[in-house]
Amino acid sequence: MTTLYEGAFAKLNLTLDVLGKRDDGYHDLKSVMQTVSVRDDVQIDVGTGKPWTLSCTLEGIPADERNLAWKAAKVYLDAIGEDPDGLAIRITKRIPAQAGMGGGSADAAAVLRALNRHYGDPLSILALAELGAQVGSDVPFCTLCGTAMVEGRGERLRSLPGLPDCFFVICKPDFSVSTPELYRKIDEKQIPRRPDHQAMESAILAGDLGKICENIYNVFDPIVTEEHLELNYIKSIFNSYGSVAQQMTGSGSAVFAIVPSFEYAAVICNMLKENYPQVFIAKPV
Numbered sequence: 001m002t003t004l005y006e007g008a009f010a011k012l013n014l015t016l017d018v019l020g021k022r023d024d025g026y027h028d029l030k031s032v033m034q035t036v037s038v039r040d041d042v043q044i045d046v047g048t049g050k051p052w053t054l055s056c057t058l059e060g061i062p063a064d065e066r067n068l069a070w071k072a073a074k075v076y077l078d079a080i081g082e083d084p085d086g087l088a089i090r091i092t093k094r095i096p097a098q099a100g101m102g103g104g105s106a107d108a109a110a111v112l113r114a115l116n117r118h119y120g121d122p123l124s125i126l127a128l129a130e131l132g133a134q135v136g137s138d139v140p141f142c143t144l145c146g147t148a149m150v151e152g153r154g155e156r157l158r159s160l161p162g163l164p165d166c167f168f169v170i171c172k173p174d175f176s177v178s179t180p181e182l183y184r185k186i187d188e189k190q191i192p193r194r195p196d197h198q199a200m201e202s203a204i205l206a207g208d209l210g211k212i213c214e215n216i217y218n219v220f221d222p223i224v225t226e227e228h229l230e231l232n233y234i235k236s237i238f239n240s241y242g243s244v245a246q247q248m249t250g251s252g253s254a255v256f257a258i259v260p261s262f263e264y265a266a267v268i269c270n271m272l273k274e275n276y277p278q279v280f281i282a283k284p285v
C-alpha cells in the first residue's frame with residue numbers, strides 16, 4: 001500500500017461575469033481566478049485491498065461516492081484504465097463549505113494530481129484539467145492553480161502571470177447562498193455593471209496591484225449584498241483598515257479583501273474574529 005499526500009488550495013474569483021444562459025441550461029462565465037493558501041489536506045491510501053472509503057473532518061460533507069474527491073478518483077482511474085485495488089481517501093478540511101471558495105473542487109483537483117503522480121504522470125496538467133470538467137465546473141482551474149482567465153463553464157483556461165506580493169483576508173459569514181437561486185435571479189435582471197476583463201488582464205500582465213484592485217468585480221456581489229447587508233459591514237471593516245478592494249467570491253458567501261502587508265491583514269483579521277469564527281489570512285499560490 002502507498003500513501004499519497006496532496007494540498008488542495010481554495011480559489012477566489014477576482015472577477016466574475018455571467019455572459020448568458022446556454023441551450024444546455026448551464027451559464028457561460030468569464031472569470032479571473034486565483035488559488036490562495038487556505039488549503040485542505042488530502043491523503044490517499046492506494047492498494048488497501050478493501051472497498052473504497054472516504055473520511056472528512058467536516059460534518060455535513062458526504063463521505064461516499066457523492067464526494068467530489070471520490071468522483072475525481074473514479075473519473076481518473078476510468079480514464080487511464082487502472083484498478084488501484086482499494087482506495088482510502090482522507091480529507092482534512094479547512095476551506096469553509098458553501099463559501100464560493102471551491103472547497104469540493106479543490107479536493108477533487110488534489111486527487112487528480114496525486115493519482116496522476118502516482119501512476120507516473122501519464123496525463124499532462126492540461127489533460128488532467130480537462131478531465132476535471134467531468135467532475136465539476138471549478139475543478140479544471142483548481143487542477144491548474146495559480147492565476148488564470150477562465151471561460152465557458154470553467155473548462156477553457158488560460159494561465160496568467162502570478163499576482164504581485166499581497167495578502168488576502170477572507171471572511172465567511174454564517175449564512176449560505178443557494179447557487180441555483182442566484183443564477184435564476186441574475187437571469188431575470190439586467191446586469192448593471194460588469195468586470196472589465198481587458199483592464200484586469202493588462203493590470204496582471206503589468207504586475208500593477210493598484211490597478212488589479214480597481215478591477216476586482218463580481219456580478220453576483222450586489223445581488224447577494226442586497227439581501228445580506230452584513231456583507232457591507234464586513235467590507236466596511238476591510239475598508240477602514242487599509243483594504244482598497246473588497247468583493248464576494250463566486251456565489252458567496254465569503255468575501256475577501258486584498259491588502260499590501262501582513263500587518264494590515266492581521267489587524268483586519270483580529271477585528272473580524274470578534275464576530276466571525278471563519279476568518280483567514282492567505283497569500284496567492
Ligand code: ATP
Binds near residue numbers: 096097098
Ligand atoms: P464553489 O465555489 O465551487 O461553488 P462552494 O464553496 O460554494 O464552491 P463547496 O464547499 O465546494 O461549495 O461545496 C458545495 C457542496 O458540495 C457541499 O454542500 C457538499 O455537500 C458537496 N461536496 C462534495 N464533495 C465535497 C468536498 N470534498 N468538500 C466540500 N464539499 C463537497
